[in-house]
Amino acid sequence: MRAAIIDGKGIAAQMRSENATEARELAEQGWQPRLVSISVGDTAAAELYVRNQQKTAESSGVEFEARNYPETISMEQLVGVLHGLNADPRVNGIIIQRPLPAHIPVKTLQKAVHPLKDVEGMHPSSIGNIVYNDLALGPCTAVAAVEILKTLPLKLEGLDVTVIGHSEIVGKPIAFLLMGLGATVTVCHHMTRSVAMHSRAADAVFVAVGKPGLVTGDMLKPGAALIDIGINRVDGKTVGDADFDSCAEVAGWITPVPGGVGPVTVATLMKNAVLATRLQMAHYRAAFANTEA
Amino acid sequence: MRAAIIDGKGIAAQMRSENATEARELAEQGWQPRLVSISVGDTAAAELYVRNQQKTAESSGVEFEARNYPETISMEQLVGVLHGLNADPRVNGIIIQRPLPAHIPVKTLQKAVHPLKDVEGMHPSSIGNIVYNDLALGPCTAVAAVEILKTLPLKLEGLDVTVIGHSEIVGKPIAFLLMGLGATVTVCHHMTRSVAMHSRAADAVFVAVGKPGLVTGDMLKPGAALIDIGINRVDGKTVGDADFDSCAEVAGWITPVPGGVGPVTVATLMKNAVLATRLQMAHYRAAFANTEA
Incomplete structure (x- = not known):
């Protein structure tokens, strides 16, 4: 194996510790960061995920409240709940856990959360x-994947990057984030004629599709970075979208699954919580700076 | 010359005529589409552009009012004007003409216009x-450029497209629009190591940089479509970003400048005016459907 395995847990631990320091500073000014998680109905599917967020929140200096609403709640009631949380100064961030019941479209809820x-x-x-x-x-998973690339000794300006997968919340935001950093970005997806042609030309490859074994070593340029965002269950094991063994023979760096993008994503959520609190503090101060009301 | 020259004026004329029909239908229901154009200070730079919009509006069934405010207006006053227009049911769309004076950041104004x-x-x-x-x-120039590609006999699903230029209002939106249509998109810019490597691999090339002669025939795959969004003044003539003569030898289709993307962009603005009016009508009806208030 030639690839260095990227230590997602280590990157996440560093982020949590920096977050905790920032959260403490905010708390001293009366702005203790606090998240509310909303789940609806049977939570078995999301429970592990929520518990993981709760644990990460604790070590990141962020308060965390998990709320569960009955399956029978209406869209209008739930939007009302969100409006209440938007207006509550003790709540700095709102997480909407998926899956949601069919009568509650996730996009409607996302739009009801104050930006x-x-x-x-x-x-x-x-x-x-x-x-x-x-x-x-920014969307946590996309931001986390890009943060991981930034830890590598690669110059992002002019870097040729191929993103495989063009979902709205992962693939596309990764592409814009990388464009903003100066990379030349190609986005491939299920309609792309030859993914290998594009991935082989890239200095870094991001894959976020949800298909185990989609990326194999022969699809990579020797020495490239491979950031694997897939999370799949195969024979009781969690694996990514890359065929790890063959990719690790060719790549220069590779993220493991689990232990790669996952922990950095949850740490990014907490970083967003601290940032959101800071933005709200600035917004509050601007609103109250004018003593004439 | 092997390339077919794309008739932007013809495409625009067709759009204006369809628009006028739709605008008439809306007017019959009490929703005559109406635009207000805002310019600030010396308007010489924008005048030709505004007059062109006004003329296109007339043949598209859209009413058009051009307002000019003195250079001395403050940001706060101008935002107040926009809030007034947002609240005015007789105004269906707001255009902010550039350039603006230095004390008025264009993004602040753009955010003050109701979506x-x-x-x-x-x-x-x-x-x-x-x-x-x-x-x-959608942003008019980007939408117009993609509309032009759609008129060609090319299957967009799986099409390899290279976009040269990654501005927020042209290059990036073209990229997302094309991704949404199933194309495999690469976005190049001034930090890209080899634009030619990417453009030569593409079935369609969009260029929006503002550099005359940037794209030459040897950078194209034979038979590719070239959509030139650049508008530059060279020796008193208006030219695009492509070296037209050498590109027309290699490309399968090419947009002229002027007469290509330009007229389609203004027609798209009018299409947006009709669409905005339709969205506002739906919004109004939803708000007044509840008779309990």
């Missing part, structure tokens, strides 16, 4: 601000 | 909606 409390970075205006290179709160 | 009246498609949430493939009002 300044949108710690998941899912609101259309959060996404639009990424395009404008004016990054406030 | 439903953002006929230029510049609001962060308009841009974010493109990423979400939920196109309401």
Whole structure:
């Protein structure tokens, strides 16, 4: 094996510790960062994920409240709940856990979260601000994947990068983030004629499709960085979208799954919580600076 | 010359005529589409452009009012004007003419236009909606360039496209629009190591940089489509970013400058005006459908 394995857990630990320091500073000014997680109905699918967020929050200096609403709640009631949380100064960020029941479209909820409390970075205006290179709160997984690339000794300006997968919340935001950093980006997907042609030309490859074994070693340029965002269950084991063994023979750096992008994503959520709190503090101060009301 | 020259004026004329029909239908329901153009200070630079918009509006069934404010107006006053227009049911779209004086940042104004009246498609949430493939009002030049590609006998799914230029309002939105249509898109810019390597691999090339002669015939794959979005003045003549003569020898289709993307862009602005009016009508009806208030 030639590839260096990227230590996602180590990167996440460093981020949590920096976060905790920042959160403490905010708390001293009356702005203790605090997240509310919303899940609806049977939570078995999301439970492990929520517990993991809760644990990461604790070590990141962020308070975390998990709320569960019954399956029978209506869309209108749930939007009302979100409006209440938007207006509550004790809540700095709102997480909407998926899956949701069929009668509750996730996009409607995402749009109902105030952009300044949108710690998941899912609101259309959060996404639009990424395009404008004016990054406030970005989608966590995409931001985490790019943060990992930044830890490598590669010059991002002019770097040829191929992103495989063009979902709105992962592939596309990764592409804009990288464009903003000066990379030359190609986005491939299920309609692309030859993914290998594009991936082989790239200095770094991101894959976020949800297909185990999609990327194999022969699809990589020797020495390239491979950031694997896939999370799949195969024979009771969690694996990414890359065939790890063959890719590790060719790549220069590779993220493991688990232990790669995953932990950095949760740490990024907490970083967004701290950033959201800071933005809200600035917004509050601007609003109250005018003593004439 | 082997390339077919794309008739931007003809495409625009067709769009204007369809628009006029739609605008008439809206007017019959009490929703005559109407645009307000805002310019500030000395308008010499924008005047030709505004007059052109006014003329296109007339043949598209859209009312058009050009307002000019003195150079001395403050940012706060201008935002107040925009809020007034947002609240005015007789105004369906707001155009902010550039250039603006230095004390008025264009982004602040763009954010102050209500997303439903953002006929230029510049609001962060308009841009974010493109990423979400939920196109309401898109940035006119980008939408126009993609509309032109759609008129060619090319299958967009799987098409390899290279976009040269990664501005927020042209290059990047073209990239998302094309991704949404199934193309495999590479975005190049001034930091790209070899633009030619990427452009030569593409079935269609979009260029929006503002450098005359940037794209030459040897940078194209034979038979490729070339959509030239550049507008430059050279020796008193208007030219695009492509070296027209050498590109026309190699390309299968090419847009002329002037007479290519330009007229389609202004027609797209009018299409956005009609669409914005339609969205506002739906919004109004939804708000007044609840008789309990």
